[in-house]
Amino acid sequence: MQRPHSPTLRRRRLSAELRRARSNTNLTTTQVVKQLKWAAGKLSKIENAETQTVKAEDLDKLMDLYEVSDSAQREALHALAKDAKLRGWWSNYREVFGPQSLPDFEAEASVIRTFESSVIPGLLQTPAYATAVFEGGRYTGVEEIERRTRARMERREILTRFNPAKFRVVLDEAALRRSMGSREVMTEQMQHLLYMARLPNVDLQVLPFAAGAHAALVAPFSILEFPEPLDLPIVFVDTATDGLFLEEPEEVEQHTVTYSDAQGSALSTTQSARFIADVLKTLESE
Structure with a gap:
């Protein structure tokens, strides 16, 4: 492909x-x-x-x-x-992604750094988990939920293709604890997180409740960097609508500092894997 x-x-x-x-x-x-x-x-x-x-x-x-x-x-x-x-695959999901599409930029990103506070990042979601997320919103039509889930699954290809993007994630513990769908859905999702965390291009760090206050007590965001010098980094901030793109150097720098601070408060990748494994054990024992 x-x-x-x-x-x-x-x-x-x-x-x-x-x-x-x-x-x-x-x-x-x-x-x-x-x-x-x-x-x-x-x-x-x-x-x-x-x-x-x-x-x-x-x-x-x-x-x-x-x-x-x-x-x-x-x-x-x-x-x-x-x-x-030319048009990318995401143009077929214009009603899902909106006129300015996040996958449009993800397609050429070399590094993506994400902070997420409430849910598992879309690039790491399983189909069942993504469906449960959409079912919790206002997108109640079965066909629409299925279409949104398919679109989200296609986004994940950037992490497993040849020369994949490097994905750095700081994930709040709340995203691991918040139940989406059934216990089986959450069990599968935790197993998938552990699998993805083993990939050489994925770094997953958990920010535990025990860390207390931290710099990223803000809306979830992603920083995308590109290999071409002319393509300057951008920030994508999740909103209740289509999300917001920030491109001013000062805004990008502020989010970069915020991400670094949150990363410093998070567990190491090894500790995070153990943390997720413990959450999985709890799910499997219920």
Whole structure:
């Protein structure tokens, strides 16, 4: 299976490259628009990644104007423009993920750091557990719950594919104690957590009640980092709707510090595995 890529990140990368090329020629946006005889907002939408499609002929005009003559560089920019038009598997679940999709960014993330306080993170959920989570919300239609569960299960592929994303999790004890569905559902979920915790790309740390107050007494969040230098880290914060993306460097830094502090208060990965195993034993003995 071919590894999916993020159309959004490719579009942003293309915009960044074009802005840099324009800057290298000391041209202003006004000068570019005037020379190409474009509408005033056309270049702005391209440079701000607000347009999904950049026509090949428009891209060639920009590169000619910016004196981009290297054939490899021109080919790379055309490849970015082409990739930006493609749709990932998550586009089939637009009603589930919303217009700005978390899987869109997860597809190319090299490292994902997550703090979760109430439930097992979606990337580590079993189908039965995910179904129980959705049944606890307002999504009561059977078909809708099944569709949301399928979408969540497809997200998990980023952890087991070739060259998988590194997943670092700080999980509040409450997520382990909160019963979702039946005892059998929770037993299976704890077994799955222990299995995933053994993967070399997954680090799972439990933040026990005994730790008391800690820095992450806030909404659950994830920090996504990418291998390309032009793709800056972003933060995703869970909300009651579709979630919120934060991209300002100060916001990313604040969440990074918060995650590090919570990680420092959590048990080690080895201690956490023992903790989860004890929770599993309790479930199995009930």
